[in-house]
Amino acid sequence: MASHLDLEEQEQLDELKHFWNTYGNLISWALILVFGAIAAMNGWQWYQRTQSAKASAIYEEVERAVQGGDLARAEQGFADARDKFSGTVFTQQAGLLVAQAAMDKGKPDTAKAALTWVAEHASDEGLQAVARLRLAAVLVEAKAYDDALKQLSAEMPAQFTALAADRRGDIYNLQGKKAEAKAEYSKAYQGLDERAEYRRLLEVKLTALGVDPKTLAPADKSAAGAAKS
Incomplete structure (x- = not known):
């Protein structure tokens, strides 16, 4: 009886070895791809959270600079955020903030540059539309009517x-x-x-x-x- 069971076990082992020899590499690569994708997704989410947190800190610095009337410091903060965290909403909001502060201080060129960047790079359609509307207003003040109409003709x-x-x-x-x-x-x-x-x-x-x-x-x-x- 024991000999019969041993033979059955040996046959099962042989079948398992044959299966693994045939499909083992395929299964291994499939598992690597699956777990690799999960790890990549987790890593990407962590990266986005980290980038967003850093951009938020810079946005707060820009906001404090604007409230304190220090446009130069606000511009520098926006430039840093734009260079390092351009894909975050906080950076795009910082651009709108700097543009408004620049207009309040009578610096339309600075406002135009900030709004143009947000209009062209914002990932949020709402922020992009706000930037285009405000940019159009800046261009109208400069009597650049055709350029203003171009901004207002974009899809919103x-x-x-x-x-x-x-x-x-x-x-x-x-x-x-x-x-x-x-x-x-x-x-x-x-x-x-x-x-x-x-x-x-x-x-x-x-x-x-x-x-x-x-x-x-x-x-x-x-x-x-x-x-x-």
């Missing part, structure tokens, strides 16, 4: 499209292009929720151009819902 999230149309209307109005201004103001008016306070300002702009806002057909529900959100 739905909640920013009405604001972009309003800014385009302002530019066309400044250029004396009344028909284009009416069209853009109408788009902005129709794209905003009826309860939005900003609509009142658009009513004034449209009325000044001879357009009765009450005659404008409401935008489709999907667009209005997007603007409301």
Whole structure:
């Protein structure tokens, strides 16, 4: 009986050896790939958390510099964050902060440079849209109307499209292009929720151009819902 069991065990061992000889390398490589992918994912998540934490610390330094009126120190902090942690939201927010501080101090070129970087490199579509809207305002002050329109023509999230149309209307109005201004103001008016306070300002702009806002057909529900959100 023992001899019979020994033979069965030997056969099973032989089959196992044959299986391993045939598929062992494949299984080993598959396991290496699986565990390697898990390790890489964990490592990447750790790296992102570390980068974000470091960028957050620099953002706080930039914020303190702005509050203290030290634009040069704020610019340096933003430059450091941009060089080392360009992919983080904190760096992109720092760019917006520096741009606002620069405009407050009458340095539009500094603001333009910061906003251009955020508009071109921001990973967050909302921050990118904010940068484009603010950059357009800086360009309008410099009377660079075509460049401002270019920024406002870029694709933006739905909640920013009405604001972009309003800014385009302002530019066309400044250029004396009344028909284009009416069209853009109408788009902005129709794209905003009826309860939005900003609509009142658009009513004034449209009325000044001879357009009765009450005659404008409401935008489709999907667009209005997007603007409301």
